[in-house]
Amino acid sequence: xxxxxxxxxFGFIGAGATxxxxxxSLFATGMAFVGPFLLLFAALLMELAAQTSSGINCxxxxxxEELSPIRETDSNHKNxxxxxxxxxxxxxxxxxxxxxxxxxxxxxxxxxxxxILSSTYLLHISLFIWLSAVVSSFFYFQKMSVIAIxxxxxxxxxxxxxxxxxxxAVFILIGQLSLTGRILTVAGVTTAICSAPFIGFxxxxxxxxxxxxxxxxxxxxxxxxVTYVVTRPGRELLFVVVSEDEKYKAKIxxxxxxxxxxxxxxxxMYKMLFGTQNGSPSTSALYGLPVCLLWIVxxxxxxxxxxxLSKEILRLNVQ
Numbered sequence: 001x002x003x004x005x006x007x008x009x010f011g012f013i014g015a016g017a018t019x020x021x022x023x024x025s026l027f028a029t030g031m032a033f034v035g036p037f038l039l040l041f042a043a044l045l046m047e048l049a050a051q052t053s054s055g056i057n058c059x060x061x062x063x064x065e066e067l068s069p070i071r072e073t074d075s076n077h078k079n080x081x082x083x084x085x086x087x088x089x090x091x092x093x094x095x096x097x098x099x100x101x102x103x104x105x106x107x108x109x110x111x112x113x114x115x116i117l118s119s120t121y122l123l124h125i126s127l128f129i130w131l132s133a134v135v136s137s138f139f140y141f142q143k144m145s146v147i148a149i150x151x152x153x154x155x156x157x158x159x160x161x162x163x164x165x166x167x168x169a170v171f172i173l174i175g176q177l178s179l180t181g182r183i184l185t186v187a188g189v190t191t192a193i194c195s196a197p198f199i200g201f202x203x204x205x206x207x208x209x210x211x212x213x214x215x216x217x218x219x220x221x222x223x224x225x226v227t228y229v230v231t232r233p234g235r236e237l238l239f240v241v242v243s244e245d246e247k248y249k250a251k252i253x254x255x256x257x258x259x260x261x262x263x264x265x266x267x268x269m270y271k272m273l274f275g276t277q278n279g280s281p282s283t284s285a286l287y288g289l290p291v292c293l294l295w296i297v298x299x300x301x302x303x304x305x306x307x308x309l310s311k312e313i314l315r316l317n318v319q
Contacts, residue, residue, distance in 0.1 A: 133262025175229035190303025192234025
């Protein structure tokens with residue numbers, strides 16, 4: 001998959017998630033008075049998503065069996081062998097079954113970490129996503145502090161967040177369906193992944209000067225629209241120039257472990273700064289600006305390297 005076809009595909013895939021965000025935000029706006037019971041409705045939707053994913057797997061396997069009868073025979077033999085092996089383990093009660101299961105779960109994570117440490121390109125991607133998680137979480141804590149100070153009613157806060165998310169989802173949906181592919185094709189990957197750090201820098205600076213809920217609404221809209229319409233698809237294009245192992249093993253570690261480490265780092269940083277500044281969100285926002293600058297520099301060099309690798313792969317394919 002090249003950059004142009006990938007940019008078109010990511011926009012339409014992301015539009016499905018945005019449509020769900022819009023419906024959920026509109027529902028939360030009308031049902032904000034029920035408070036925490038909204039989580040029960042969210043749990044039901046999560047269960048529905050889980051059931052839907054199992055149905056997708058069944059349909060995919062059915063299509064693959066129709067398209068490849070030889071592979072069907074091989075898979076049947078493997079399934080039968082697997083069933084016999086599982087039956088033997090069950091009847092014998094082998095003590096090795098549990099350590100083997102743990103090994104199969106842990107080994108892909110260790111292999112993904114090794115792939116990251118072995119590639120400077122993947123290390124730069126990890127740094128980019130870590131900084132992204134730090135700034136995003138820092139902005140989240142910042143906006144929550146501002147909203148808690150300016151709006152005292154819990155019902156008012158729920159309605160405000162639901163209305164903001166509904167407003168944002170409309171813009172994201174329009175952008176993903178009409179602009180994502182065009183922007184990435186014209187502007188390129190470098191501009192796409194540099195846009196979110198630039199907006200993050202402006203948002204933190206704005207909150208430091210005007211800590212108000214209206215500024216939070218504007219900043220949140222800009223941040224999410226730019227992230228989901230431009231930067232997130234551009235971030236996915238960073239992995240089209242790596243090998244299959246790096247794409248499916250290292251990417252899992254980056255998306256899970258690295259991002260969670262960024263969230264934890266932001267939480268500790270914000271707690272320390274908010275406590276030393278006597279609960280002043282304006283002053284705390286200023287400490288996130290150097291992180292945004294480092295994020296911008298990392299995104300610029302990472303995007304340029306992705307473009308060079310993409311051109312080299314295209315040249316080799318032509319030859």
